[in-house]
Amino acid sequence: MKNKPKIAIFDFTDCEGCEVALVSLREKLVEIATETEIVNWRLAQKKADDGPYDIVLIEGTPITQTEIDTLKFLRGQTKILVGLGSCATLAGIPGIIDKEARSGWYEKIYGKDYKPRGIDALPLSAYVLVDYSIHGCPVDKSELLRVIQELLAGKTPKNPGYSVCFECKLAGNPCRLLDKKPCLGPITAGGCGAICIKGGSPCYGCFGIRQDAQVDNLVMTLRKFSDPAKIENYFSMFLKKTPEYKKLFDNKKERNGKP
Amino acid sequence: MAKIIPEKEIPSLASELTKTHTVYAPVIKGDETVFSEINDSAEIALNYSQTPLPPKMYFLPANEELFKVVDDELQKAGGIKPFIVFLNLKDLKAVNYLDKIMQKEPADTFYLQRRSVSTLVATTESAVGSHNGSDLTLEKRNNSTYLAHSFTEKGNKILKSSLFKEAPIPEKSAQEPLPNHFDELLLDSGLLAQAVEWSRENSPSTWEALGKICLSCGICTYVCPLCFCTSTEDKTSIDGSECTRCRKWDACTLPRFAQVAGGHNFRPTQKDRYYNWFYHKFVRAYKEFGQAQCVACGRCQKYCPAGIDIEKILTRLVEDYKKAHTKKT
Ligand code: SF4
Ligand code: SF4
């Protein structure tokens, strides 16, 4: 029998919601555990072997220097490194605060003498090469399963090339943009089943920006009924640490406030 | 003598048919009319103008498992229960056209299999002449009565229901709906093909501008009763013993559509991708089938979140094209 691939799962700063999604795969997780060897997973088991590994899944954002060093070390220990969830792939919720604002808050909450450990919240890809990103806050269970199946079958998984709008239309939701309500669905990769729209909220893009998305065009559409500050807010929920966000909002003064 | 059915009995007819068939029909849900499976005597929106999702979803599902290979053995997807779709004449025309497209070699056997077990029941206020591609058409003659026209064996079977009564053909008093501007534009598919093809070189600003508006969300394609592009992928089970071939609706307005192995993309900008949508519908389809791949249902323009209106674009292109060509002569 061929050697089973060794899988390890680690987490940095986050809510552990994506690992919960992994656990709730239930019998599918049992199947995965039969076909592979899960050799290190703090949340779910005692066994915590050192590397090298075949596949490492990392949840959460590296914020402290220790976490950043661990990440770099793990990169050297594994053949395939996968970001699990938007905290890891986009810096997600921890990334809402900027570096400067973060130190301001530390001072306000913990006082002047506090020596903060947190530096900045950036996605894994800011420090190491990431082979595949499973976006989502939390990740979608069937997407998670698809990626694991493809990795085990020796394929290179791809992010969905279609937008949230595909699943949104199939779900029969009225389109928010047509009702002059914000939504980032057209530029966001599908896979989530448009759950936020179903629940009455906008899509904030937690599945990541789709390949070649028409970001400027969407901003133009949003401008028809929303002011620039609000638009910036929608984008800062999950996408603040993306190049697209920087292009749109970070040097807006030089461009006379035009996104 | 002819077969007639009172308007108020049509929901009962649909519910009677659910005993032997799955029945899909337009029903009102909130502010929209949507296609939905009928159980019992649901109100049917006989005179709908357009639904967000078109009836093509019953013949070409948005997500479909085609077949499985289990331990190296091929397993076809299970049989499909016979089904009936109630639809208006535009949607009927779209299904008929889609049939032609799918029958062309290499024929799409998965689509054709679904079509072979389906029955199309059209409802209309227009006078019905010869065979219109439906199995059965219910024509509104006056406020309360529909006249049945059966064109096939499947239609004849439905006519056996006791809800249909033998009666003289009722006087027609229902208003004949007038074709709108969009319908009229489509009467000359040849002109549309010329204008669209001409515009690529001669009206580049039209396409530049659209490339800056289109969100490449794909909605126009998903809602179009005639767009049929799909992408295929294989799902492998965790232990590798099972492989399932799946297909999903795809859209030529999406970036990955024209991308081939190696990453080269034949239509690299949104302008090119958007133009391709037009080119396929109005130029290539005309060359291949002599008819634009559009029935003026208005869905794409109604549901485009960027407000792109193809009727307006076509009208302008035709005007510009005509102007350019009268000047020369
Ligand atoms: S609500 Fe958002 S995700 Fe849904 S179709 Fe409209 S733009 Fe797309
Ligand atoms: S709708 Fe948008 S924000 Fe919500 S889960 Fe999907 S991708 Fe994330």
Ligand code: SF4
């Ligand atoms: S629906 Fe509108 S915005 Fe979306 S791809 Fe079609 S034309 Fe572009």
Ligand code: SF4
């Ligand atoms: S109007 Fe639009 S959606 Fe309807 S058939 Fe024509 S192209 Fe398709």
Ligand code: SF4
């Ligand atoms: S217009 Fe595009 S999506 Fe529609 S059928 Fe043609 S190529 Fe396919």
